[in-house]
Amino acid sequence: MVSVESLVDLNQSSLLVSLLSIIFNPVAWNIVAQNEYRNKTITRLFGGNARYGCYFLAVMIFSFGMLRDSLYHRALQDQPKYAMLPEPLNVVVPAVLFLVGQVFVVTSTWALGITGTFLGDYFGILMDHRVEGFPFNVLRDPMYVGSTMCFAATALWYERPAGLFITFYVYIVYIIALRYEGPFTDMIYSKREASRAKKA
Template identity: 55%
Template structure:
């Protein structure tokens, strides 16, 4: 059996001079930055809703398509970057591949189940368009992690890195984790403030939520 390589050994198998590696890293950082900036501007100015004739649903779907498309580009650039990077011998074994498949499966389960629970609009920042859920979702996968979409995506990145046996992929996955952690730190308080404002307005209007039977 191959011993587990140290961090320094893994870094020796990362070619930082590859342009594809830098482009992939830039794409990973760009996506959440883009959708946070756009969503916050929409919340404050309704510029997307106005662009689509005042229809917030269509505007939200348009942003969803854009974010999804950028995600496909990011994934393509990530895979392209991995193909240009050297593989580490210790990451070539069957057990590593099994771990890769497991991570990829769990990651996609978290992403898919999160989307199922939230719906397309809930997944793609519908809150910023004023499309709010009546109450917080606490079932699976939100009873496991508060950000299943982000954490599931991170696991998928790691699974892909291991499947290719690329230390560069592991490093890019760490970058994904950092980027998403920063995004969560911005998004969660802002989203909480949106719902707090909605609840305050409901209380003033004397709104009472329906009781569950």
């Protein structure tokens, strides 16, 4: 019988670093974005130009996302290898999972645009209407779901059970982040609609 200890090496510091980087991103960006909404800190750094401020935050979020992915790959390299799927499923399943996950991530970004994807609403850059086309007509949060699918696909591709443990952790982190992000975003748009109703 295979033990948990033989599948996940909890003594590897790279595992802890990966877990910390995963939780850092949504926590940090939610804090930064909510501060921006209330105090316009980043906007002021760019001379009052909210769009430039949002682009700056987009670059930061994207860069730290790349760092997170790099640290995840490093953590997997330090973990025990164990075949989880028989051939040819060990290639087909992760490839399909990764492809579908990327489709969700890329089409979400395309549908929302840069400012819609990277918290532009916290800068006061609001969309005219809710995006209801693909992939939002399939999933409520396709970007988070797609990202989680890519984590799982990578774990299966490299045959690292620890990667599935990390993927579950990613899923939990995203659920918690959405509990804060979703209502705050809804509040921003509700205020705009209330303001429009007063002017009408």
